[in-house]
Amino acid sequence: MDLDFDEVQSSLIARLEDFVANRLGDDKPDDPYELTVIKGLFDEGMLLVGTDRQHGLLEAALLTEKIARANRLAPVGLHSCLVAFLPEVSPISPVAICLERGRGPIRNAAEAETLIVVGPEFAKAYDCAPDQARRVAANYVYPLGCRPEVRGDGFDEWSAGFVRRRWQIAIGAEIVGALDGGMDHLVGYLSNRIQFGAKLTDKQAIRHRLAELAVNAEMTRCLVREAAWQDTSDKAATACCFAAKAAHTFCLEAHQLAGARGFSQEFGLYRWTLRLEFLSREAGGARLHGDVAATALWKPAKRAIELRENLRELKYS
Amino acid sequence: MEFGWPEELNRERNSLRAIIRKYSTDEAQSLVPGEDPYSDQVMGFCRSLAKEGWLVPHWPREYGGRDASPWAFAILSEELWLAGEPRGSQYMNVNWVGPAIIKAGSAEQKSLHLGRIASGDVLWCQGFSEIDAGSDLANMSMSAVRAGDFYSLNGEKIWTSYASRAEYCFLLAKTNKDVRPTQGISIFLVPMNTPGITVEVIPSVLDVHVVHRITFKDVMVPESCRLGEENAGWEIVRDALSDERVGTPRYARAERVLDDVVEIAKARGEFTDQLLFQKAVEARAACHAARLLSYGVRQNRATGRGAGADAYVGRAAIVRAERAVSDFALDVLGEEALVSGSIADGEFRTAMIAGLGGGSYEIQLNLIARLWLELPKESKDGP
Numbered sequence: 001m002d003l004d005f006d007e008v009q010s011s012l013i014a015r016l017e018d019f020v021a022n023r024l025g026d027d028k029p030d031d032p033y034e035l036t037v038i039k040g041l042f043d044e045g046m047l048l049v050g051t052d053r054q055h056g057l058l059e060a061a062l063l064t065e066k067i068a069r070a071n072r073l074a075p076v077g078l079h080s081c082l083v084a085f086l087p088e089v090s091p092i093s094p095v096a097i098c099l100e101r102g103r104g105p106i107r108n109a110a111e112a113e114t115l116i117v118v119g120p121e122f123a124k125a126y127d128c129a130p131d132q133a134r135r136v137a138a139n140y141v142y143p144l145g146c147r148p149e150v151r152g153d154g155f156d157e158w159s160a161g162f163v164r165r166r167w168q169i170a171i172g173a174e175i176v177g178a179l180d181g182g183m184d185h186l187v188g189y190l191s192n193r194i195q196f197g198a199k200l201t202d203k204q205a206i207r208h209r210l211a212e213l214a215v216n217a218e219m220t221r222c223l224v225r226e227a228a229w230q231d232t233s234d235k236a237a238t239a240c241c242f243a244a245k246a247a248h249t250f251c252l253e254a255h256q257l258a259g260a261r262g263f264s265q266e267f268g269l270y271r272w273t274l275r276l277e278f279l280s281r282e283a284g285g286a287r288l289h290g291d292v293a294a295t296a297l298w299k300p301a302k303r304a305i306e307l308r309e310n311l312r313e314l315k316y317s
Numbered sequence: 318m319e320f321g322w323p324e325e326l327n328r329e330r331n332s333l334r335a336i337i338r339k340y341s342t343d344e345a346q347s348l349v350p351g352e353d354p355y356s357d358q359v360m361g362f363c364r365s366l367a368k369e370g371w372l373v374p375h376w377p378r379e380y381g382g383r384d385a386s387p388w389a390f391a392i393l394s395e396e397l398w399l400a401g402e403p404r405g406s407q408y409m410n411v412n413w414v415g416p417a418i419i420k421a422g423s424a425e426q427k428s429l430h431l432g433r434i435a436s437g438d439v440l441w442c443q444g445f446s447e448i449d450a451g452s453d454l455a456n457m458s459m460s461a462v463r464a465g466d467f468y469s470l471n472g473e474k475i476w477t478s479y480a481s482r483a484e485y486c487f488l489l490a491k492t493n494k495d496v497r498p499t500q501g502i503s504i505f506l507v508p509m510n511t512p513g514i515t516v517e518v519i520p521s522v523l524d525v526h527v528v529h530r531i532t533f534k535d536v537m538v539p540e541s542c543r544l545g546e547e548n549a550g551w552e553i554v555r556d557a558l559s560d561e562r563v564g565t566p567r568y569a570r571a572e573r574v575l576d577d578v579v580e581i582a583k584a585r586g587e588f589t590d591q592l593l594f595q596k597a598v599e600a601r602a603a604c605h606a607a608r609l610l611s612y613g614v615r616q617n618r619a620t621g622r623g624a625g626a627d628a629y630v631g632r633a634a635i636v637r638a639e640r641a642v643s644d645f646a647l648d649v650l651g652e653e654a655l656v657s658g659s660i661a662d663g664e665f666r667t668a669m670i671a672g673l674g675g676g677s678y679e680i681q682l683n684l685i686a687r688l689w690l691e692l693p694k695e696s697k698d699g700p
Contacts, residue, residue, distance in 0.1 A: 058319075187690055210686060219606035220606075226605075241598045242603070294588075
């Protein structure tokens with residue numbers, strides 16, 4: 001047990017901070033997928049950190065945190081925690097992922113050249129044509145679309161457990177980075193907002209709620225980092241379940257604390273809050289993560305699992 | 318950063334578990350920590366633990382320890398809390414009374430106290446809270462007035478655990494009332510059989526935990542009972558208690574209660590609902606996050622960086638964990654949890670204590686706001 005960064009990790013973080021400061025800048029790319037961010041990390045030898053000998057999945061999660069913290073939407077976690085480990089999928093081409101039985105919109109569906117579909121037992125990769133999927137009207141920062149038409153029967157297959165846990169770790173790490181960014185935005189605003197002749201952060205009621213959010217963020221951070229280090233289904237699902245709840249809580253609390261100004265696009269808080277709200281629901285959200293974790297941790301009676309599966313069949317049929 | 322345990326520490330943990338099984342009964346291990354603070358079983362267990370080198374493993378050798386790593390201390394705290402805290406009240410001696418004496422004590426005090434603590438032979442209580450000085454501890458009115466080579470102690474301490482059987486009291490008293498509240502406090506190591514001390518039980522609703530009122534009336538103690546310099550008590554106790562923020566690994570016990578309640582629900586065929594799964598997993602996550610944050614605090618202490626704001630974050634997470642498990646247990650067991658001594662009732666009462674013992678939850682939030690989020694101190698003049 002050593003909770004300090006080692007030299008390799010510190011060096012990676014320094015390189016990432018340099019990348020964020022010098023390569024990303026403040027401009028937001030026109031490409032909704034932000035493929036330039038993915039390619040930039042690839043060119044710098046950082047996108048595949050999870051697979052190299054010096055690093056591991058924890059470093060891939062740290063990479064994801066940092067880019068999310070830089071307010072970038074590129075699905076770095078999906079690439080560094082999952083795609084990097086799938087030899088048949090290009091690490092720098094647009095990818096989307098969804099649950100086979102999922103009914104909600106899919107992130108980057110219209111930009112994807114590859115669609116990974118996670119079923120109960122297996123996950124499969126399919127070719128798909130960009131710009132074919134219908135975009136969905138949604139206000140959750142990310143570009144969302146319907147499930148794209150796929151070509152063929154799929155070109156590769158892996159265990160659903162592996163793909164799901166890597167997806168959960170990617171989501172968790174992105175939530176950690178977005179919570180950091182959101183906290184900075186919120187605390188910065190409330191520290192300067194004068195109402196009734198005093199800063200809002202002078203009020204204990206406000207301070208306590210900010211402190212509660214900070215505790216949520218730290219609890220999430222250590223769970224997600226440990227899940228990345230351990231790379232097991234129970235840890236990944238448990239961490240993602242907690243992270244999803246923390247993300248949802250932050251969205252509601254941040255808008256309540258920021259007041260009406262938080263609703264304006266020019267203020268920019270929504271870039272964190274609505275992003276977090278999306279992340280809290282992706283991959284089935286806290287309930288599905290909780291289901292996976294509970295199954296791994298406590299092995300509920302088989303009858304119960306079958307019952308749930310039947311209900312799902314009814315729901316999605 | 319890495320999250321695994323080296324084989325050596327896994328061996329240490331297993332060895333400690335075997336010792337606990339050897340010297341503690343199943344009945345003792347089913348108790349809520351604090352329920353049996355000083356029975357013969359507890360005293361015998363502590364002496365046995367000392368003989369096995371596991372009462373104060375992290376203390377320096379010269380004071381009866383074995384210079385074990387802070388991780389050994391973490392393992393010790395977790396395993397014993399998990400086992401119903403079979404050390405009774407003596408966890409306090411080990412966690413911070415002894416370390417405070419090691420840090421600030423005179424040679425005479427070290428000689429008198431440390432050996433007995435390290436051999437599991439003595440009971441202490443802490444004289445901190447007063448009726449008007451709970452969270453605002455520095456506002457105490459207990460006085461220690463010099464009278465030659467002695468101090469005369471007058472005042473009242475309340476909500477004190479273990480006082481009826483304690484041999485010594487780790488007492489805070491005001492030695493100078495003309496300076497800022499934190500600058501006029503001294504610590505006294507007071508024998509509880511000193512004339513003028515009376516102890517009475519305060520009836521409480523906690524069931525599992527007895528608290529007392531200690532009255533000091535013209536209690537004369539020699540100067541040699543003062544720990545550290547006069548008026549320097551605040552610094553000493555703040556340092557000692559910074560360990561205590563995460564010193565009680567409530568998350569370990571809460572996690573076990575969670576597992577037990579899940580087993581009950583499974584046995585009844587009631588653990589079938591996704592919302593219940595989610596609640597159980599969130600509680601498990603809260604326990605584990607509290608564990609990891611506590612480890613971070615311990616590592617910072619061990620590497621000389623001291624306990625900073627992370628200690629308050631860790632402590633807040635511990636309270637969250639205890640409450641999450643209590644909520645889950647109450648959801649599952651409902652009205653059955655009304656029965657005294659039932660698993661959910663014990664967890665509920667433990668959760669009630671968690672947000673107050675070792676510093677109130679709200680004080681932790683204040684400190685997180687100021688030290689972690691770096692918000693300026695609250696303005697007292699604001700509307």
